[in-house]
Amino acid sequence: MKLSQSIKLALLGMGALTLSTATLAEQFAIIGGQVHTQSQQGTLAEGTVLIKDGKIERILKGSEAPRGYERIDATGKVVTPGFIGAYTAIGLVEVGLSAGQVDSSTSEHPVTTVGAAIDVSYAVNSDSSLIPITRIEGFTSVATGIEYSDYMFKGQGALIKLTDSDSLIQSRAFMALSVNNSTVSDTGGTRGTLWVALNQALHEASAALNLDLGPTKPWHGMISRADAKALVPVLEGDTPLLIKADRKADILHVLALQKRFPNLDLVLVSAAEAWRVADELATANIPVILNPEYNLPGAFDTLGATLTNAGRLEKAGVTVAIGIETHNIRLATQHAGNAVANGLSHAQGIAALSKNVAEIFGVEDQIGSLAPGMQADIVVWSGDPLEVTEAPEHVFINGQPIPLQSRQTLLRDRYLGLQDEVPMPHNRP
Secondary structure (H helix, E strand, O other): OHHHHHHHHHHHHHHHHHHHHHHHHHHEEEEEEEOOOOOOOOOEEEEEEEOOOOEEEEEEEOOOOOOEEEEEOOOOOOEEEEEEEEEEEEOOOOOOOOOOOOOEEEEEOOOOOOOOOOHHOOOOOOOOOOOHHHHOEEEEEEEOOEEEEOOEEEEEEEEEOOOOOOOEEEEEEEEEEEEHHHHEEEOOOOOOHHHHHHHHHHHHHHHHHOOOOOOOOOOOOOHHHHHHHHHHHHHOOOOEEEEEOOOOHHHHHHHHHHHOOOOOOEEEEOOOOOHHHHHHHHHOOOOOEEEEOOOOOOHHHOOOOOOOOHHHHHHHHHOOOEOOOOHHHHHHHHHHHHHHHHOOHHHHHHHOHHHHHHHHHOOOOOOOOOOOOEEEEEEEEOOOOOOOOEEEEEEEEEOOOOOOOOOOHHHHHHOHHHHHHHHOOOOOO
């Protein structure tokens, strides 16, 4: 009886120890770093971020932390929110020209006539090799969507966390559309057709706002029933409409579109010549997602491309976010640094990768800044994250430390120095 009681007490003690260890593992204190909160607290020259149960508990000035937290020394380092890839196809593509399935492109299907019904959240692969490659460079979330389509709309994109499972933050997070040359060629061969088709699609969806779009109900229109359902939250302003447009003339049509449909939550993408209409964009409160290094006239649409685009937009009061091609979104910090070198403020260089992106997609109450109650997506950098020589030293997603390891680092470690261990079969004399 006594032995049995002793065993019970021992087991209870082990359980308590396990619980204590688990609790400790959920509590981290990042101590003494320069903290860019992207919130009302601003930038702390020396601060401490407390993480508990996957959320930010508190942000303190100085380098002191309460007991019971696993301490991470960030002295002399920089702490930022986890960065957000503003527009990618991560989770949808591995190799774009692969002979296998590539979910970042789509072709015609009877369920949709204009592409609005496409929902990429069903295609997201949380085992994608691009996820660890991207997150070890300081990106903890991305917006992902269709890159290539035969349709006018590129469907409904998703917001995902760069975790190994349960990665979906929000399905149907945005609707994407292009009015550039590439889309014109698939929509009647002229913008005269594309814009008429776009207006028709939105008018038909407007007519469906108060209709029952059930499968047994009649529906007649250019767009499909599924397209109309997908466009309803766009017309109500609940889902952002991302429009890729580069030349000034097309951007002016986007501004006119907002006047015709005032509830639209419009976002410009690419926008090489946005600087030419910066004041109008600021007045209309239309943010811009751009690649700040886009400065070559690759086509007649982009004759006005310039490295000063982001800086000029900021000065006019336009919200700027930085987004580049999927496989290189991890290099967006470098691009932000170049934007700063060409007129963008450093504070907005950080915001363009974090807070501004979160605001564009309506998730600023969850990610994109460091404040109590926010999801603990945090990066500790060796130095200024906009400097190409600096790198993440610690990455947290949902309050959990992420190993700084990817397929690329594993291959590097496997083959680096292999020549020293295994003699080559032949050495040139």
